[in-house]
Amino acid sequence: MAWELREAPRATSPDDAAAWAYRGCAEVERQVALADLGDADGVPSALDVVVTMNEIGYQRRRRVVAVADDGDGRHVVGSGLLVVDLRDNPDSAFVQVAVLPAYRRRGIGTALLAWLVAAARDEGRAVLQAEVDVADEPGSDGPGVLTAPTGNGRVRSDVPGVRFALAAGFELALLARRSCLRLPVDDAVLDRWEADARVVAGDDYRLHTWRDDLPRRWHAGYADLEHQLTVDEPNPGLDLEPERWDAERVRVMLARLLRQRKGFVVTAAEHAPSGRLVAATWLEHGMDAPAFSEQDTTVVMPDHRGRRLGLLVKVVNLRAHQAVWPGAERLWTWNNEDNPHMLAINVAMGFRPAGGAALFQARTADVGPARLA
Ligand SMILES: CC(C)(COP(=O)(O)OP(=O)(O)OC[C@H]1O[C@@H](n2cnc3c(N)ncnc32)[C@H](O)[C@@H]1OP(=O)(O)O)[C@@H](O)C(=O)NCCC(=O)NCCS
Known part of the structure; x- marks a missing residue:
């Protein structure tokens, strides 16, 4: 041959x-x-x-x-x-x-x-x-x-x-x-997780959920979150440096998702006293592959960790996802084995191991x- x-x-x-x-x-x-x-x-x-x-x-x-x-x-x-x-x-x-x-x-x-x-x-x-x-x-x-x-x-x-x-x-x-989470997750379970997380998070955070776009006024704040993820995500053994993100890079990403026919829901937490975005999570759903969705960025700013914000934004976002794309059966996520906090949240949410990289x-x-x- x-x-x-x-x-x-x-x-x-x-x-x-x-x-x-x-x-x-x-x-x-x-x-x-x-x-x-x-x-x-x-x-x-x-x-x-x-x-x-x-x-x-x-x-x-x-x-x-x-x-x-x-x-x-x-x-x-x-x-x-x-x-x-x-x-x-x-x-x-x-x-x-x-x-x-x-x-x-x-x-x-x-x-x-x-x-x-x-x-x-x-x-x-x-x-x-x-x-x-x-x-x-x-x-x-x-x-x-x-x-x-x-x-x-x-x-x-x-x-x-x-x-x-x-x-x-x-x-x-x-x-x-x-890891894979079988969808849908029962609403009562989501309600319970959200209530538990809100008790720890307190009253300082205002949640925003957006679909298929991010309001322009939040682009720069969202860029800071993406940058922070690349600073903090543990990648031992790989020579990776933090990525520079700004509002323009966010706009380029949004335009790409549109061209790929990918929808998304993102839930972000605004720290009300400062007006800053301090946490966000993102779920993507391909219009041409409706049976599954993929978890993208989840990040909480360092000063705001330990208050269940990671779980809170993920649960609220998952509820939004289930309302928008009720036909999705599987949700996939990837986490480095050296990232115990993110893995713990996902395991608690019912994600089960399904291979890796x-x-x-x-x-x-x-x-x-x-x-x-
Ligand atoms: C990995 C992959 C690309 C190899 O393609 P391939 O055309 O079989 O590669 P080669 O024939 O050039 O193999 C080169 C050498 O790799 C090693 N190798 C590849 N497959 C192997 C196997 N199944 N068992 C043992 N050694 C293997 C051998 O040393 C081999 O040399 P040899 O045949 O003289 O012993 C193919 O198996 C694949 O597509 N896997 C899934 C995707 C993937 O994992 N890609 C690698 C990430 S970059």
């Missing part, structure tokens, strides 16, 4: 003829998730790929595909993605490789990664980060189990992506737990041609 690598041409709509490679990437990632994880919730659609490839203000993305001709016509059997931040993290790049199960162990993954490493070098990035999604996280140490250096989070070493990453010169940094890092120079030959 002959195959070759092609850089994905630019396209501005999933229906463009030139979007064949973007559609191919989305399909490869969907099939890989179904095969390896058992579901494809959250895998970018062809529209997501087109929109994110064309959002060039804060990140630059390049995609490469492996095209095979196996007598049955030419089709995309592997995909590679390089993401570089343009305003923050000037030294690092994120890489991702996926190969259809029937085409593995023929060197396609290695070739895709070599292409991405060369592209990362062209961008002057000295550090590479990569993520391997896994169907489950082992509960304890043992043979065939790799434990993150922090001691929190484990992954089976026989997962193909883990073998691949280690063989290529990456080191395991940490585990992110994927192993995060790897390497010096670009250590994933050089010698290792990849």
Whole structure:
């Protein structure tokens, strides 16, 4: 079987003829998730790929595909993605490789990664980060189990992506737990959680819930929350620096969600005495994938932690979500295993572990041609 690598041409709509490679990437990632994880919730659609490839203000993305001709016509059997931040993290790049199960162990993954490493070098990035999604996280140490250096989070070493990453010169940094909450949550349960949280939060906080947009006057305040998240979220072992956020970046994010046909509800807590936003949480719902939703940012400003604001905004937001999208059956969230407070809130809300992601890092120079030959 002959195959070759092609850089994905630019396209501005999933229906463009030139979007064949973007559609191919989305399909490869969907099939890989179904095969390896058992579901494809959250895998970018062809529209997501087109929109994110064309959002060039804060990140630059390049995609490469492996095209095979196996007598049955030419089709995309592997995909590679390089993401570089343009305003923050000037030294690092994120890489991702996926190969259809029937085409593995023929060197396609290695070739895709070599292409991405060369592209990362062209961008002057000295550090590479990569993520391997896994169907489950082992509960304890043992043979065939790799434990993150922090001691929190484990992954089976026989997962193909883990073998691949280690063989290529990456080191395991940490585990992110994927959890699922079955919807709907009973209203009486939400009422009880909200009442308990309000007792601790006291009277200083005014809650706001917005749908599919944020009022302009809150953009700068919301940007501060996003920035704080990147300051505080524990990412041990990954060289990540805080992201700079401002009102313009919030507007770019809102415009992107609109183009991706993603709705959202966000609940924020305003500290009434100061008029500042001090907590927020965000749930996203794809209009073209109505069976599930995804948790995005949840953050509480440092001075206001310990008052159940995290739980309070999440519960109020979940109630709003259930009213707007009653058909959603699953809610997904991701938390680093080194983030015990966020995990505790989610466990208390009924989220159950459902796999995760192993995060790897390497010096670009250590994933050089010698290792990849
Ligand atoms: C990881 C993945 C991309 C590898 O693709 P591939 O085309 O099979 O990769 P290669 O054939 O180039 O394998 C390169 C080396 O990785 C290691 N490797 C890959 N899969 C392996 C497996 N199932 N068992 C043991 N080693 C494996 C081997 O060292 C292999 O070299 P070898 O075949 O000479 O022994 C593919 O399994 C995949 O799509 N997995 C799901 C997505 C993922 O986890 N991506 C990695 C994150 S960036």
